[in-house]
Amino acid sequence: MPRWNRSLSLEVADAFQRDVRVPTFGSLKSALSKWLGEGVRAGSASPKCPENVQQDALARSGLLRLDLSRSPTLVIDCFESICGIAHSRWALLFDELELAPPVIVKELTRLVRSTDPRLLFKLSVSPYISDTTEIDSLFRARLVDGVAVKHDTSSEDIPPAQEHEDFDAIRLWSPYKKSGEEFCEQLANSVIRKKGFSGSTIDSILGGSAFDEPDTKTVRIGGAYAPGSAHYVRMDSLASFDASFRSYLSRKGIDLQKSVDREDDRARTLRKVQGIVIIREAFRKESGRRSRKNPKLYSGVKVFYAISESNPRLIIGLLNQMLGDVDPSTKTVRVEPSKQAAVYASATARFLAYLRTIPSPKIRPQGDSRGLLELVSKIGRFIFDEVVTRPFSDDPHTSFIVDSGTPSDLQEALQRAVNAGAIIWVPGQDDVTLLTSVKGKRFRLSYLLAPSFRLPLQLGRATSLDLILRSLYAEDNVLPYEDDEQ
Amino acid sequence: VKRVRHVSGFHLDGTTCDGRPYDWFICALGYELRATHAASQIGVSANNRVAIGFDYHHCGRLAENKKWFEDRGFFEWTDELKSDWNPPFLSDETFKAMVFWLVERIWLNPPDLMPRLCVDISCFSMVRLASLLEALVCCTSKGGFTVDFVYSSGTGYDGHREPSQIEIAGPVTDRYAGWTVEPDLPVNAVFGLGLEYDKAVGAIELLNPADAFAFAIGACCRVGNCSATQESGRIRSI
Numbered sequence: 001m002p003r004w005n006r007s008l009s010l011e012v013a014d015a016f017q018r019d020v021r022v023p024t025f026g027s028l029k030s031a032l033s034k035w036l037g038e039g040v041r042a043g044s045a046s047p048k049c050p051e052n053v054q055q056d057a058l059a060r061s062g063l064l065r066l067d068l069s070r071s072p073t074l075v076i077d078c079f080e081s082i083c084g085i086a087h088s089r090w091a092l093l094f095d096e097l098e099l100a101p102p103v104i105v106k107e108l109t110r111l112v113r114s115t116d117p118r119l120l121f122k123l124s125v126s127p128y129i130s131d132t133t134e135i136d137s138l139f140r141a142r143l144v145d146g147v148a149v150k151h152d153t154s155s156e157d158i159p160p161a162q163e164h165e166d167f168d169a170i171r172l173w174s175p176y177k178k179s180g181e182e183f184c185e186q187l188a189n190s191v192i193r194k195k196g197f198s199g200s201t202i203d204s205i206l207g208g209s210a211f212d213e214p215d216t217k218t219v220r221i222g223g224a225y226a227p228g229s230a231h232y233v234r235m236d237s238l239a240s241f242d243a244s245f246r247s248y249l250s251r252k253g254i255d256l257q258k259s260v261d262r263e264d265d266r267a268r269t270l271r272k273v274q275g276i277v278i279i280r281e282a283f284r285k286e287s288g289r290r291s292r293k294n295p296k297l298y299s300g301v302k303v304f305y306a307i308s309e310s311n312p313r314l315i316i317g318l319l320n321q322m323l324g325d326v327d328p329s330t331k332t333v334r335v336e337p338s339k340q341a342a343v344y345a346s347a348t349a350r351f352l353a354y355l356r357t358i359p360s361p362k363i364r365p366q367g368d369s370r371g372l373l374e375l376v377s378k379i380g381r382f383i384f385d386e387v388v389t390r391p392f393s394d395d396p397h398t399s400f401i402v403d404s405g406t407p408s409d410l411q412e413a414l415q416r417a418v419n420a421g422a423i424i425w426v427p428g429q430d431d432v433t434l435l436t437s438v439k440g441k442r443f444r445l446s447y448l449l450a451p452s453f454r455l456p457l458q459l460g461r462a463t464s465l466d467l468i469l470r471s472l473y474a475e476d477n478v479l480p481y482e483d484d485e486q
Numbered sequence: 487v488k489r490v491r492h493v494s495g496f497h498l499d500g501t502t503c504d505g506r507p508y509d510w511f512i513c514a515l516g517y518e519l520r521a522t523h524a525a526s527q528i529g530v531s532a533n534n535r536v537a538i539g540f541d542y543h544h545c546g547r548l549a550e551n552k553k554w555f556e557d558r559g560f561f562e563w564t565d566e567l568k569s570d571w572n573p574p575f576l577s578d579e580t581f582k583a584m585v586f587w588l589v590e591r592i593w594l595n596p597p598d599l600m601p602r603l604c605v606d607i608s609c610f611s612m613v614r615l616a617s618l619l620e621a622l623v624c625c626t627s628k629g630g631f632t633v634d635f636v637y638s639s640g641t642g643y644d645g646h647r648e649p650s651q652i653e654i655a656g657p658v659t660d661r662y663a664g665w666t667v668e669p670d671l672p673v674n675a676v677f678g679l680g681l682e683y684d685k686a687v688g689a690i691e692l693l694n695p696a697d698a699f700a701f702a703i704g705a706c707c708r709v710g711n712c713s714a715t716q717e718s719g720r721i722r723s724i
Contacts, residue, residue, distance in 0.1 A: 359652045361653065
């Protein structure tokens with residue numbers, strides 16, 4: 001590589017008509033940064049410099065003549081000719097495209113359809129995008145009489161990019177727990193290795209969880225729910241003070257005292273309600289709600305996968321907190337459940353503080369509105385009531401659908417909650433790539449909020465958001481929002 | 487928290503550190519009792535005194551405060567302003583024009599030494615503070631000022647755990663917006679811990695800065711239930 005350094009840096013500098021003091025990559029980078037700085041300075045408003053002088057300076061800089069696809073291919077041409085490596089693909093990442101100026105998005109619209117075959121574009125956008133933006137027109141082919149037509153936000157006659165032909169959509173969030181586990185495991189193990197814990201994995205460090213499903217073999221021999229097992233103890237405890245759970249067991253013909261000798265309906269039923277029983281048993285008592293702070297039940301590797309929501313920043317942050325004071329030379333690294341729960345409680349508290357900070361329109365006209373946090377808290381409280389307070393159900397509502405008559409301010413708050421990661425879109429089979437309207441869509445709360453609202457880590461039935469808000473605000477004797485005029 | 491530096495307080499008695507009175511004292515004509523506190527301690531001995539009111543929130547002790555400032559010559563500046571500005575109760579727009587006019591005026595007849603200003607920020611809104619800073623920064627090309635900012639904390643803060651929601655977030659004026667010339671540099675954040683629960687923690691989470699510098703209230707300045715001190719503890723844990 002060093003032998004290429006000189007000639008490649010000179011070639012690239014020549015391609016962009018830059019002077020490099022020393023023929024090195026470092027000098028090349030400095031020259032390009034200086035050029036960029038001149039352009040940004042020329043384009044920045046300054047009371048000391050008249051506008052026409054600024055415009056002239058910007059025009060002279062040559063930056064405006066750079067082409068989004070031609071510039072990288074210039075560098076690739078230099079690299080291939082000097083290094084003798086050809087036919088490789090070069091990936092360009094455009095992150096947070098929702099913030100990019102329309103002119104760049106428009107150019108990308110063209111490039112996604114047709115570009116140098118050596119270039120691969122990775123475009124990253126937030127889940128919700130307004131349907132009036134260029135980015136929506138980039139992805140959304142509208143069908144008229146079965147023929148794709150361009151979304152009408154641009155006057156140029158560029159046909160829309162077609163999914164599977166021009167681009168593939170990858171949703172970077174995981175509406176279902178299992179779908180994100182592989183990514184979380186790989187990233188977590190990579191972080192652990194980099195931290196020097198060579199003999200450990202995320203599995204061995206965090207251990208099992210109360211929410212883990214018993215493996216098939218254990219169920220088959222009757223061990224998972226047999227008297228004395230951990231799951232039996234929880235179910236027996238709940239049955240001792242929860243009449244509705246006892247009724248449920250009775251309706252299903254289940255006697256907890258009898259062990260299971262094969263995989264049958266009883267085992268399947270108990271496995272289905274296991275997550276609900278754990279939460280209900282921990283937070284409910286006969287005469288009302290049990291108050292437990294920082295319960296250790298939010299611990300274990302599966303909980304880590306769920307709470308991290310496949311968010312790389314969160315995965316790395318949680319691991320840093322858990323392993324920050326652990327000596328890498330320790331033979332058996334293990335983070336205690338109490339410490340795991342404390343780390344989640346801290347992360348959840350910071351996330352709630354973040355939600356407070358996000359500006360939001362008032363979502364109800366009466367009294368003080370607390371914006372996103374209030375909205376999220378109301379939904380969390382409803383799900384808690386569904387799972388813990390109300391009579392036992394083996395399929396409680398833990399997700400919601402936004403009604404078609406939802407007021408625009410509430411829709412806006414929900415859109416912001418989606419992009420903040422507080423609520424997670426659960427797309428249906430017919431849903432398009434991007435979320436351009438929350439109406440009629442299904443969502444769940446982020447599992448990161450589960451420790452704070454004491455919720456199960458599972459996706460359940462959906463109910464109407466309107467129903468949730470009306471029932472909870474009715475307790476406060478106020479309307480959740482003013483009905484739109486008919 | 488990598489570094490903690492304690493800044494000890496000092497006593498303000500109406501003179502700058504070199505023992506001379508301030509050339510200008512600028513404050514807000516607000517409706518709270520504290521609106522006149524710094525003015526009574528420092529402002530009355532300044533060579534020139536300015537109190538500027540708002541065109542909204544005319545309530546509380548506004549009438550008493552107005553009379554107090556009037557009796558002590560804090561409105562003499564209004565004679566030179568356009569009458570349609572409705573002094574001393576200016577809109578935010580006319581306030582901005584007025585402070586630019588004021589700093590220009592100071593430089594028309596500059597004192598022998600660098601002008602010394604004292605600004606009581608206790609009752610100024612965020613927008614007005616931003617406008618004032620803009621005006622002062624714009625005048626640095628002429629030689630600059632020595633400015634002391636003073637603040638009288640109010641009583642009765644209870645560290646409410648549910649502060650009002652933020653409806654707008656962004657640069658307070660256009661002067662504080664724009665693009666950096668070095669976009670590849672990491673973001674650093676400088677913030678005050680304030681008294682409102684979770685605001686500073688939320689701001690850190692939102693900005694995700696590479697490094698952060700916090701101003702915390704020390705033991706000598708505690709008010710209410712010391713929510714800022716609690717906030718300080720929470721920030722330290724991040």
